[in-house]
Amino acid sequence: MLNSYSTADKVLLAVDCIIFGFDEEGLKILLIKRDFEPEKGKWSLMGGFLKKEEVLDTAAIRVLNTYTGLQDIYMEQLYTYSEIDRDPVERTISVAYYALINIENHNAELIQNYHAKWFSVSEVPKLIFDHDNMLSHAIRRLRYRTSMRPVGFELLPEKFKMSQLLKLYESILDKEIDKRNFISKINSLDILIKLDEKDMTSSRKGSYLYTFDKEKYDAKLLNHFALNF
Amino acid sequence: MLNSYSTADKVLLAVDCIIFGFDEEGLKILLIKRDFEPEKGKWSLMGGFLKKEEVLDTAAIRVLNTYTGLQDIYMEQLYTYSEIDRDPVERTISVAYYALINIENHNAELIQNYHAKWFSVSEVPKLIFDHDNMLSHAIRRLRYRTSMRPVGFELLPEKFKMSQLLKLYESILDKEIDKRNFISKINSLDILIKLDEKDMTSSRKGSYLYTFDKEKYDAKLLNHFALNF
Incomplete structure (x- = not known):
């Protein structure tokens, strides 16, 4: 039987948030320094696990807020990543979200207090897991959108x-x-x-x-x- | 701590396949009659759970093949659906995939043997769960693509x-x-x-x-x- 709820494998489901910002200096991406193992101290997208009582959109908003203090950011679902070893600790499927915001409309100090930091898109450090891949995917989507309208x-x-x-x-x-x-x-x-x-x-x-x-x-x-x- | 692997909730993850077909009669959608509870006997997209050793793309291809005999269909990821009660048995997040194929290039008899059936897009029966929603989303995507190129x-x-x-x-x-x-x-x-x-x-x-x-x-x-x- 193909669809047995009781024997099906359950997995960890995460969301990762890709926040592009634009200001006078150009296009930037918001990153945080990961504060736990593995890959502690490396730069990362803002990510976290989906909770039982949450839908994905809500989880993305919560995770972004927890790590950056940013509120009321409308994010669009980008893609779901499922490579077996993308997270070395345990298999985790991740749903990436992205948004493009005007940096000057948001509180720069607040973001800094949360240890989040804007990087120029042309100077992004090596990111954890498959976050580089997510970021390039999001940039492609942004460019495609821009060429379309x-x-x-x-x-x-x-x-x-x-x-x-x-x-x-x-x-x-x-x-x-x-x-x-x-x-x-x-x-x-x-x-x-x-x-x-x-x-x-x-x-x-x-x-x-x-x-x-x-x-x-x-x-x-x-x-x-x-x-x- | 936001990211504790050990305390995070695990969920069931499914894939659902939306197969559009085109032949002399027009645009159609491939459906199957669900053969187990709940909603046994109702029309449904081809769906199944992700397995431990699979990535999502592979799961979609396997599920489609199991239910329709169709092989080598390239499907594109559409969207991930996470409404809390979308599946009444147990919380299941579903990643939808879609493809548009030429019906005449595929074995109609084979598909029928598998109890899958083509429906004209204008005469789709009520589908199980949130499959109606997935289908409208896929149709919108198809139309958007068509208007773009x-x-x-x-x-x-x-x-x-x-x-x-x-x-x-x-x-x-x-x-x-x-x-x-x-x-x-x-x-x-x-x-x-x-x-x-x-x-x-x-x-x-x-x-x-x-x-x-x-x-x-x-x-x-x-x-x-x-x-x-």
Whole structure:
């Protein structure tokens, strides 16, 4: 009989949280130093076991809060990892969650008090278990999303310079983007409003500020795909 | 302490397989009649428990094979479901997998011998547990994929009529599509080759046959997205 509840093997089920952050310096990832064996002292994603009375979404939120103090972060389920020896202590299946947040909207001090630390995505230390693999998977997902639709406007201030938007894309895609090409592609989407205001902080001539046209943006999300009938 | 292996709750972990099929009649879903309690005699996805020595991908392939005889089906992980009471017998977390196959390439008799049955997606019976939910989730994923990039050419014969391609899209999106509009959108993608050959079976004038231009198709996959820098 294929489905016998009583003889089936039970396993440990964990959640791991991948938190991307964006600020003026670029795209970052939040890590903690593991404070117990095995791999004590190594950098790690925020992880913990699912409890009896919890669903996975709740477990992810609890674990993230316990390790970083972060609250009310909406995380999306990424993938479930089941390699036999991924955890050397005991077989543990892990469900990874991810989110992308604006670092400046959250209390940096709080996060530090919890011994969590932001790392630039290009300078991530070696992580425990298969967390490197989870992280690359999450970065791929983030890039895929970004190539599919304009993403991350909620990560910028309400009024922003074109150079800030460019930096956001460069950070997520981890490559230099030709600025003229970028501006022409973004303009062709017709979702930005150029304001009469300038930011005068970085050059004498100043840089025009933009805001995005929420109505057009939402309409694009529904309609801009190649094969939408 | 947040992470104590010894006191953490273990759970049953299952896989459920969502197999979409396409044939001349349209988009279908493969179901089995559950042969044990609870919900014995009800229609169900193909499901079973993960074994100690298995990774999830392998469990999904084994379960599908046990219930349908189907072999070598590449399934993609969809989502992990963890509602507390989703299985009334005992808490079971389930990882759903899905695939879209060409029904005619597989042995219909074999599948029937295993008591598995194809249902038109528009006429699916009430399913056990949260399988209805899994199925809608998988359909949404399939539609999303389809709106993102030309999908499913591998479900058609090598040479096909435009009306067959239209039918594939109508089946997946579950709506009537204006034929002229469809032809013009598909042509604008520039991934089809119109052959000099006609299919004479359905009309006196015949219908031109098409095949798809694999090189251009692959190039499009890499390049056709709105914000690809």
